[in-house]
Amino acid sequence: MAKKTALCIGINNYPGTHMDLQGCVNDAQDWAAVLAARGYKTTLLLDDKATKAAMVDAMTKLIASGGKGDSLVITFSGHGTYQPDEDGDEVDGLDEALCPYDLQTSGSALTDDEIKAIFATRKGGARLLLIADSCHSGTVTRAAKADKDADTRPRFMPMGNWLPASRLPKNFAGKTAQTMVAPIGTSPLTGAFVKQVGDLLLAGCKEGPNNYSYDAKINGRYNGAFTYYALKALKTLKPEATCNDWYKAILKSLPSASYPQMPQLFGTSAAKTRKALT
Structure with missing residues (x-):
């Protein structure tokens, strides 16, 4: 019998960065x-439990648990960031990354x-759904127009808030760069995403600056x-609704004047037409 397994990560508290969030937990x-109600065996990693080591361990175990026909889900809510590329595989010289709880204290995204x-x-035949509610890339130069009671902030962590000066990019004069072009590549989850049958990435915003x-x-x-409106849209769907139907329902609420973000759905046509969260 096919198994359903999920890992849900939420990080509000980022010690030492002065950029805590409030909605990720x-x-x-x-x-x-929602996943448990749909039959998924779910693991939660929240705040201080979501260290880098714990995230790696939990992701590794989740991926290892999946066989042919099994459904695997990973959700991440927290800061996204980027850092200087160290192995030369990035055209823009930057690696995209997710921010664990101990980002600043361990110095590692x-x-x-x-x-x-x-x-x-991952074994062949396991279906993977990634849900990313974090910023992909860019610098914090623009804020959304808020609703009357809103307290909005981008889920993006600038490098200067956690990397030591010695690891920050340098300008042509050899000094720490005060400004820099944002990555031209993909989000960390998009960069790791492989378009196999059954694989999907549902992301809260577009890539790029x-x-x-x-x-x-x-x-x-x-x-x-994104999480709020994605789950609200899910409640409106008929039992036979597809992932593509779910995505279209989300787009009825986002982008908005208060939250000018454009959710994205990546995957094969076959994956997009399977039932949502099955």
Whole structure:
């Protein structure tokens, strides 16, 4: 019998960075509740439990558990970032990365290269859905127009908030760069994503500079704007609705004047037409 397994990660607290968030733990708990109700055995990693080592371990175990016909889901709500590329495989010289709880204290993000290596161990026939409610790339230069009671902030962590000066990019004069072009590549999860049958990535925003997923306050409660509207849309779907139907339903709410982010759905046509969260 096919197994359903999920890992839901939510990080509000980023010690030492001065860039804490407020809706990510709620996101992870909300995703976990919905997935559990749909038959998924779900693991939660929240705040101080979501260290880099713990995220790597949990992702590795999840991927290893999946065989042919099994459904695997990973959700991540937290900061995204980028860092100087160290192995020369990035055209823009930057690796995209997810920010664990101990980002600043350990000085290490979870890069797209590392995630790709974990995903590469997956057995054939296992279906993987990645749900990313974090910023892909860019610098914090634009904020969303907020609703009356909203408290919005981009889920993006600038390098200067966690990397030591010795590791920051340098300009032509050899000094720490004050500004730099944002990555032209993909998000960390897109970079690790392989278009196999059954694989899907549902992301909160477009790739590239000035595209953000927003931490939001909606109806008095903190959530990611994308998570809130994705789960709201899911409730409206008929039992036979596909992932593509779900995505189209999300686009009825996003982008909006308050949350100008454009969700994305990546995957094969066959994957997009399978039932949502099956």
